[in-house]
Amino acid sequence: MKVTTPCTLGFLSTLAGTTLFAPAIEASLEFVAMLPNGGNVPDTPAIGHPDGTGDSAATNAFGDAFAEAGHKWTMELCMADTDGDGQTNGQELGDPCCEWDMDANPVVQWTDGVSHPDDATKTSDESLWANMVCGGSGAASVSETIEAAEGSSSSAGNSTASSSASSKKSSTPTSTAAAPSSSSQSSSTPSTSSAPAPVNSIVITAAGIVAVAVFNFV
Template identity: 55%
Template sequence: MSVLRSRAVYAAAVCAAVCLLATHETEAYKTFQRKVPNGGNVPGVEAIGHERAGGGPNNDFGLDFIEAMFKWTKTFCEKDSDGDGQTNGQELGDPCCEFEFRANEKVRWTEGVSHPGDPALKSDPKLWEGIVCGADAVEPEAPKVAEPVATEAVTEAEATGPKAVAEKEIEKKEETVLQAAVQGEAGTQQEKELTAGAPALHASVMLSAIALTVMAIYVVVMRSGRRSRSLPIFRQQRRGPK
């Protein structure tokens, strides 16, 4: 009964670990989608930075994303992660690398995006054929309107207001999810090794317990034999009749 109970407890612990890891990975995938342009609009792909559509090991795009510290930088945008001749920005609808998470979530198109981690999938070059990057910068500036100077009290209230606090909390949660995703592959591999080694470990423990039991019985028998030989009746038998 104790062996069955220990096995049940071990199985429950493994299931709980797997469920927790799966939850972290699902949340991480959604966070990654928001941090890149059109991250959730790639057809048939939920985990854009992984080899399989639903997850698995990181592909070249995912590795470059990790190298960029999970940020859509200009260098990362202009890079061709899958080597298909199109930049990551061109495949994700941001040919001019204008997208910035939360600050400027602007994309040139949402339909026709392709997978930047799969060289077999490419976008139609006509999508960015007539786009001149930097054109927005030469537009005439709107006349500036003088704004009242904010007092220190108002500035401090805006900086520490409920909205700012909420955004900081969201940032902390996202960083936790991202760290869990980076360590997800290593954790999954360790879990597989632990699960695979469990039967061998259990068998080794059982054999050790049996060996210790046999040794204990042997010691008890030997001690009992020695004590029985030291009794007076055995001494008389050894000496023989007088």
């Protein structure tokens, strides 16, 4: 007759529990590798589970969103704010520009300072990405971007001013009429020397009239 001792029962219970939860734990470890800094969140080896360990198959809001994304780190999941703390999941997990890819680009911007994307009481230091802009060839300095924009604006302003000045210059009417010469002015001025003087004719006519009058009187 076999007797089962309490010690044996405890061992069997532990073994059964381990066997039952092993798939969930293995799945959690597998999913952690599919997320940027998935295993670097302090005191939380399984960020998709409410217990933080993966011992329970239950998932939190982030775990649900991850499942809805097909267990992939998508742009939508990265840009989402699962816990509503004002920081995107990407910012909390060291991928503020959502450039991380498990196969093509498994590179994060930082590993120290990540926070839990499903715990609103835990956030990352915003200075970690304050001087970064996303897009193009990757992260760049904000000051460099501003300087480039100001340079472009100044160049455009100079070009516009130059074009405006040129336009004004070309639109100014140019006088082509030559000033009249002194010879032309003198030729157009009427001459008074050519007019005949009527003095002699008047004298002769008057003398004739007097002579006729005297003759008639006599």
